[in-house]
Amino acid sequence: MRITTFVLALLLATPAFAQLTPSAEWAAEVETRYQVSIDVTYMSQAGADLAMDVYSRRDVTTPQPTLVFFHGGFWVAGNKNTQIMNLMPWLEMGWNVVNVGYRLGRTSPAPAAVIDGFCALRFLNKEAARFNIDTQKIVVSGQSAGGHLAMAMAMIPHSQGFSSGCPAGEDPSVAAVINWFGVTDVQDVISGTNRNENAATWFGGVTEPLALAQRLSPMTYVRNDLPPILSIHGDADTVVPYAHGVNLHRALATTNVRNQLVTIPGGGHGRFTPEQRNMIYTTIQEFLMEAGL
Template identity: 30%
Template sequence: MKRLVPGVMLALVATGVWAQTPYNAETTYRKLIRDYPFITIASGEAPATVQVRKDLVYLQHPDSALALDLYLPAASAKPAPLVILVHGGGWASGDRAGMAPLAARLAARGFAAATVSYRLSGQARYPAAITDVKESVRWLRENAAAFGIDPARVVISGASAGGQIASLVGMLEPKAIRAVINIDGLSDFTSEDARKNEDDPNKKPSAAGAWFGGRYSETAPLWRDASPITHVGKDSPPVLFIISGVPRFSVGREAMAAKLASHGIASDTVALPGTPHSFWLFDPWVEPTVEAMDAFLRKTL
């Protein structure tokens, strides 16, 4: 695999037939509209002040090219802090377009934002997605000057499976990542509450089981290694947890916050009561999500 220079366009986006129902705003809207008739799909259109650089290839694999979309704020005398956004979809589906509404709004507030693609579980099992996202961090930091980005102020965020990935990368790369924002993603695969869903024998396999290539009893070291809480240490970055009204998706949060605190590292939780999982894809919940991210970032950076 090799990292590429800015301006190279995407040749092939990672997709796959293993995702029976694509995870995106449209399919999720159809599931939620009966119980939440007031929601609308959030727009990913950027305001005129924001420059969007799409399909920048950051990593070339033998069978696919991985790309990111970069949302740059209005020109400023100082380089902009960067928020890297990792999409959800159970490690098996989804794409970076799902993070566009957050990226566009963050850029309008003065942050650079990058939405990134990574290999899904049908293409490559754990830790391939982690390797990919780490490479996106490196590529963006190495090319920061070309985009007016401050490489010393890089934040990683993600939602659902992307929240777990972002949190894990943040714990593994504390020298590169200044802060983590985990939006409704797991912090501990090995906890009993997580395994009730992710190690359910009736799911053949579960989303996590497909990613790890086996159930907990078969691949326990991978389940531990993929848990962000496992890697919390004295140098870990601060973390913001933004959680929905469905507790199972953010399992491990309280234990991870306690472990961070034991090292003197700050964390915070913003709860959006009554919201479904995937709330970040829809109005009226995008704005409070961005407000929480903005407040945390300005305090932390």
């Protein structure tokens, strides 16, 4: 198991093995607390299996709050297997964690990644008992393109039809969104002033790309019945401009939706300092507690 290797590395790197630091003591307990299921197939497309990793609590008997995470890479790159460090704070908080892989845009253009996200959630709803998931406490999160996918899961109505090709089942509700510098206006990054070649690649060969981009943009679906949304964004981000976060939360401020934008002064596209990350996770915990999670 990958988590076992990670824990052993932490332990072996500890100078005084007999006197573990609090963080190392916690790491040593992870394997006992969690059942780790790697590469769980949630759907097959064109002969290829789409997989997720599931870290589920096995030291409790009641269903647990669950974090569903999507990696970044402008929808055309990235891999779930590189995300363990982004998952560790949630494991330390005692949450179940699901790390979702999805189709990438060079071979599977838009809206494939969004479809995969909806299908992953439907699979988790169906397998909730297996993984000890509280389906009323599912929080979605991700970074960059993954932040967009997290928002899409909570904001795009099922009436748009993106989940119609998923295996049969019911769609769970999303209890909250933790968006790390995600794209909120897809049109802007495929043809606007902030055009990105990777983002444009996601729409390669798509008929009427601007119309589809609007359907995939979180900004299109700002309304009163959304779950709480917290965004983290550096005001010096040159990849996904800070304006994406600002514009979303200005729009949310006109609704009844609980929302918060955490601005990182001088922050770029992630890679925040340890002090900034500590502040961010403290804010996340407070935000979720206020939301009853």
